Amino acid sequence: MNQTNHTPIAIIGAGLGGLTLARVLHVHGIKSTIYEAEASEHARTQGGMLDIHEDNGQLALKAADLFEEFLDIIHAGGQATRLLDKEGNILFDESDDGTGGRPEVLRGDLRQILINSLPTDTIQWGHKVKETSSLGDGHHLLTFANGLSVTTDLLVGADGAWSRVRPLVSEAKPVYTGTSFIETYLFDSDNRHKASAEIVGSGALFALAPEKGIVTHRETNGVLHTYVALSKPKDWIEKIDFSDPAKALVNVADEFNDWAPELRALIAEGETAAPRPVHSLPANHKWTRVPGVTLLGDAAHLMAPSGEGANLAMYDGAELGKAIAAHPGDIEAALLVYEKELFTRSASAAIDAEVIFKACYGDNAPESLLEFFKNVEPAN
Secondary structure, X not given: OOOEEEEEEEXXXXXXXXXXXXXXXXXXXXXXXXXXXOOOOOOOOOOOEEEOOOOOHHHHHHHOOOHHHHHOOOOOOOOOEEEEOXXXXXXXXEOOOOOOOOOEEEXXXXXXXXXXXXXXXXXXXXXXXXXXXXXXXXXXXXXXXXXXEEEEEEEEEOOOOOOOOHHHOOOOOXXXXXXXXXXXXXXXXXXXXXHHHHHHOOOEEEEEEOOXXXXXXXXXXXXXXXXXXXXXXXXXXXXXXXXXXXXXXXXXXXXXXXXXXXXXXXXXXXXXXXXXXXEEOOOOOOOOOOOOEEEOOHHHHOOOOOOOHHHHHHHHHHHHHHHHHHOOOOHHHHHHHHHHHHHHHHHHHXXXXXXXXXHHHOOOOOHHHHHHHHOOOOOO
16 A cells, blocks of 8 residues: 655646745745646646736745746747738737837746746646545645555645635536637748748737637747637637647638738748647636645636736745734634635636636727727836
8 A cells, every 4th residue: 555645735737837836935935736737847848828916926026036037038039920811911010129018938948947946846747636625624645646544634736727726615616708719830830931930920829800810939949839719619629630730720710711921821821730629617706715725826726828828826835925924823714814805806817818818818909909008008
């Protein structure tokens, strides 16, 4: 029989939120253990640009004492934003002068900073949660697919949309929003895909029409990272065979036959293809206090993509870490403080996310997003 170990604080998931929590706890001299399903930190790519916001993500990095390291990985020019219609006409074009409050970084670079900041034994790789159960009095038992198990005084679900921890506190399940993304890449674009590279520019491109869109970020080394959005029934995307990326992208590109060639090429010439159906939890998702367990990030407030997800996850982690440090020996007091604020900011962010998502892919796109851009602070 395998021995059951004990850890005072068990964090499920080595994403940005879980790592930030562990780091803030470490800054305050509090030990925690992260259990991550992936075999190692290099098990898969962690690509994608993130704009890290002054009012949440950057505050979290300051609480984690990692702000200077963050400044070193900023992608210069990444805050530039361009909005096009399907014919390729530029409706909005804002450059990055370096003064904006939402600098862009690669998710993988940011994650690596957090991983490197933790003691080597903090993250237990290859620990996929198989079962969670309450032992009473706020204690929980975790059983992993590798046969190991652990008990804990505080269980934190930082394990994303399909959290294995969430059912301990909530019956809510993610619901399909009616929109799916297809993720793809163009590599060495400045040499191999010049027309597409030119139309994207130095930062983010939004090319939109009602119920569909192409959102592309320029990453380092000439990489163009694209999410193709389509409002379709879920079974439409499930019928596409993504094991053959070229064939799959032909099916997707057929939905954009009347778009500008250099925009359509972002899809048709893609070198990878992965389906990303968009799900969300109710905007007002909350739960009654359950002793010894809580959630953060997408596990707590999964919402439509709006640029806030990673920022909120890190901020959740930092706020939970600070609350635990401020209430030594009293986890329940810390969780009461944390969840009260969590529910308020999550509901507000979810409502805002729905507005932005509708502006991008609703009946009035792209004019609706243009109007949104005109009514927000410059560059942010």
